[in-house]
Amino acid sequence: MLAITKDNFQAEVEQAQGTVLVDFWAQWCGPCRMQAPILEAFAGEHSDIKVAKCDVDENPELAEKFSIMSIPSLLVFKGGKLVKSAVGLHDKEALAALVR
Secondary structure, three states: OEEOOOOOHHHHHHOOOOEEEEEEEOOOOHHHHHHHHHHHHHHHHOOOEEEEEEEOOOOHHHHHHOOOOOOOEEEEEEOOEEEEEEEOOOOHHHHHHHHO
């Protein structure tokens, strides 16, 4: 899964043509670790959607830019613009609804 940092955010998310789902997470976060395999399975089933992860501890400027207060936080970008967000653990069906 693609790792998003402040260095590649513009190229991978803001300049992306399609839908990008970014998971803001941290190593120490239990629900984040539970979300990871669900996201991996979702990414495998939806090749038309770019699924990426952004570690909030390593990228505090991105977490601040998007006002991430709780993790996991899932942000959906379409055509480089933030269109939806959700906080907490989500199953594949909820992820599919989020990116629609």
